[in-house]
Amino acid sequence: METTAPSSRQLLGHDALLIVSMLILAGCGLIYEYLLAHYAGRIVGAVESTIYAMIGIMIVAMGVGAFLARWVKCPFTGFAWLEVGIGLLGGCSILVMAGMLALTYTLPVWLQQIYGLHPSITTDGGFIAALQTLAFYTPFVAGFILGAMIGMEIPLIARVREQVHGKHLAHNTGTIYGADYIGAGIGAAIWVGICLNIPIITAAVGTAAVNLLIGLIFLWRYQSRIIQPVRLWIVHAGLAIVLIVLAINGSGWVLQMNYTLFKDTPIYSKVTPYQHLTLTRRHVGQGLPSLLSLYINGRLQFSSSDENIYHSYLTYPALLSSARRGSVLVIGGGDGMAVRDILRWNPRQVTLIDLDEAMIALFKGEDPDAPADVEQMLLSLNQDAFNDPRVSIIIGDAFIEVERLVTGKRHFDTIIVDLTDPSHPDLNKLYSDFFYARLKELLSGDGAIAVQSTSPYHAKKAFISIGKTMQAAGYKIEQYHTNVPTFGEWGWTIGTIRGLTASQRIAQISELPVTDPWLSKAALEAAFIFAPSFFEETDSIEINYLGSHQVYQYHYEAWSKQNGVFFAKE
Numbered sequence: 001m002e003t004t005a006p007s008s009r010q011l012l013g014h015d016a017l018l019i020v021s022m023l024i025l026a027g028c029g030l031i032y033e034y035l036l037a038h039y040a041g042r043i044v045g046a047v048e049s050t051i052y053a054m055i056g057i058m059i060v061a062m063g064v065g066a067f068l069a070r071w072v073k074c075p076f077t078g079f080a081w082l083e084v085g086i087g088l089l090g091g092c093s094i095l096v097m098a099g100m101l102a103l104t105y106t107l108p109v110w111l112q113q114i115y116g117l118h119p120s121i122t123t124d125g126g127f128i129a130a131l132q133t134l135a136f137y138t139p140f141v142a143g144f145i146l147g148a149m150i151g152m153e154i155p156l157i158a159r160v161r162e163q164v165h166g167k168h169l170a171h172n173t174g175t176i177y178g179a180d181y182i183g184a185g186i187g188a189a190i191w192v193g194i195c196l197n198i199p200i201i202t203a204a205v206g207t208a209a210v211n212l213l214i215g216l217i218f219l220w221r222y223q224s225r226i227i228q229p230v231r232l233w234i235v236h237a238g239l240a241i242v243l244i245v246l247a248i249n250g251s252g253w254v255l256q257m258n259y260t261l262f263k264d265t266p267i268y269s270k271v272t273p274y275q276h277l278t279l280t281r282r283h284v285g286q287g288l289p290s291l292l293s294l295y296i297n298g299r300l301q302f303s304s305s306d307e308n309i310y311h312s313y314l315t316y317p318a319l320l321s322s323a324r325r326g327s328v329l330v331i332g333g334g335d336g337m338a339v340r341d342i343l344r345w346n347p348r349q350v351t352l353i354d355l356d357e358a359m360i361a362l363f364k365g366e367d368p369d370a371p372a373d374v375e376q377m378l379l380s381l382n383q384d385a386f387n388d389p390r391v392s393i394i395i396g397d398a399f400i401e402v403e404r405l406v407t408g409k410r411h412f413d414t415i416i417v418d419l420t421d422p423s424h425p426d427l428n429k430l431y432s433d434f435f436y437a438r439l440k441e442l443l444s445g446d447g448a449i450a451v452q453s454t455s456p457y458h459a460k461k462a463f464i465s466i467g468k469t470m471q472a473a474g475y476k477i478e479q480y481h482t483n484v485p486t487f488g489e490w491g492w493t494i495g496t497i498r499g500l501t502a503s504q505r506i507a508q509i510s511e512l513p514v515t516d517p518w519l520s521k522a523a524l525e526a527a528f529i530f531a532p533s534f535f536e537e538t539d540s541i542e543i544n545y546l547g548s549h550q551v552y553q554y555h556y557e558a559w560s561k562q563n564g565v566f567f568a569k570e
Contacts, residue, residue: 006164014164017221019179021214022157025083026183027190029150031207032090033058034191036146039094039200040139049556050139057140058147065151072152075159076225080232082156083215084239086149091208091243093142094201094254100135102257154180160222196273201250209243212236264293268374270367272358279374292377293486294335296420303486304381307337310484312516315341315416317480317494317524318450320509321502324413327351329405329442331398331430332452333418334359336382339391342416343383344514351412352386353394353401360386360393399429406441415439415449422454422462422551423559431466434546436473440497448502449475449495454555456481456491456530461541462554467493469544469551476501480527503528 006014037054072078158176162169169175195203216236223229259266264280271277275296282291292304302310315338319325326348330338334354342350354360361367364386365379385391394401398419417439422431429435436451443449451470456463456479463479471477475495480503484490494502506524544551 011165015161017217018157018161018164019175021218022154022176023179023183023186024210025150025153025214026180027187028086028090028207028210029062029153030184030187031191031195031203032086032093032146032150033143034188035195035200035204035207036093036139036143039097040143054140054143058143058150061144061147062151065148066155068148069152069155069159072156074225074227075156075163076222077227077232079153079156079160080215080219080222080226080229081235082149082152083211083218084232084235086146087208087211087215087239088242089142089146089149090211091205091239091246093146094204095246095250095257096142097139098254098257100138102260104132104135106260163225199251199254199271201246201254205243205246205250208239209247212239212243258298262295264291268370270358270362270369272356274356275359277359277362279378281377290377292381299423300486301420302335302337306485307381308341308516309482309518310487310490311337311341312519313480313482313490313527314338314418314450314452314492316512316514316516316519317492317502317506317527318414318416318448319345319514320512320524321448321494321496321505322414322444323446324444327412327414329353329412329415331402331415331417331419331439333416334363335378336363336385338416338418339385339388340382342414343385343388343390347390347413350388350391351394352391353396353398355395355397357395360395399435402435402438402442406438410442411444412442413444413447415443415447417449417451419452421452421459422555425549425552428544428549428552429546431469431551432544432546432548433469433473436470436475440474443497445498447497448505451493451495453479453491453493455487455489456534457489459555459558460534461537462551462558463491464535464538464541465544465551465554468538468541470495472543478503478528479530480524481530482523482527 033055036058037051040054041050069078154176158172161172161176191203219226219229219232219236226232255269258269258278262278262280264282266278267281268279269277276298278295278298280293280295282293284291289304294301319328319342325345328342328347328350330342330350330352332354333339333352334356339350339352358367362370363378363382365375365384367375370378386393417430419427419430422428439449449470451466453463453466467477467479470493475497477493477495478501479491479493481489481491496502496505499505500508503525506521509521512519512521541554542548542550
């Protein structure tokens, strides 16, 4: 044990080590917080509420950890063990969550195969149901434990610093918390600038490696004050081996576990700064084409078997209702399918706005990581639409880019809004009255706009709210629907500014100028017909004003609380 009092220079060295360590560890703590919240949102669903719940749980756990730190007798030994524990749990947490989720999906199928059960007989009760519940809460349990451990760091380092100085330090708490806040800010910057652009398991292992390094430096510097330091050296070495193995194999393991969630065979997966893209393929049978599907964050976006139905109904009614089709604006549609169908109408120019540059690159055939056969399948599916000289692509947030187009006094004959469902508050603004009003500034007076509007049956209130919101923005709106086998009944909203409504314009046309195997004039006219009672609750459904998150709430209620069940009234 150290017996001589340290000099002023030595104390300065101790302070620098401890304060810088706290700053770095605070950054690690914030990265863990975002990392667990981000991944939990993807696997649990209901992204926004899951993220906020995880962050809230970890903050509460940090407070609990701060209280628990008082029971640690030796702060030097306690801190050294703490860093090992944080590094182990933080580095393995993503693997544990992915493993639990994969187990709950594969175990019922495995039991069906073992006992030769018919696919219609599900094994999802009893133990399986309990396991699924456990898998649901695993991210939050891991977040609470990790948060409690992170919360112990500040009081332990404060005690270490006072014991090194051999006296009570008047500004000790402020100094440590100052380092903590600054470190958290740096951690947030690292998360946004680096971690979102790399595999999530790599971010977890890298952060855990920093905990390991801090633990080793602390152990080397204060081993004379630590109880049984040899045991800690061995444990640190073991953790280093675990992290090296995870660094080499972790991404592959997590990817394979994620692949178990898909019915078809995954053939390519890519994590972009905004979403997780997964392509799957199914060999249907002799002489039949393979079935290609795209999933974003685990949710199906299209299937090659029937995407042409969806995209025909998305694009054709608006193009048919527009007096001219020289200039077309597409919001979203990063797979190029909508642009493919628009090009059949021989427009002069098509402008597409999409946030995810990596997705555009994938469907443009410019993703350097995509296998050649996958690239060829995608280009064949969208008919190389993005490389057509008439197509210009704007990478950016549509909310901002549309404002720039308005400022530039641009106008379009037809506007197609092909966004994913409003399942996240960040998307909600693109379903708002304000956004639709800005699009109205871009639309020619004799043009038409069509908006993907989710399912009229599985998310009825969200569907009707989109229509009411567009109407509030100044459009003459109508809503229409059709059956897309992969999704079930699906709906869209179409609007015009002046003159006749879309259905009235379609009724005046004798034949379609562009033929499609799934569309006819009669089929389009029938798509505008709903059951007599369908719109009875319209008056009670709210408009989605900017900032209200109303459509998001309706969509969340439909899918997370009602499981997409539609109740037909007698």
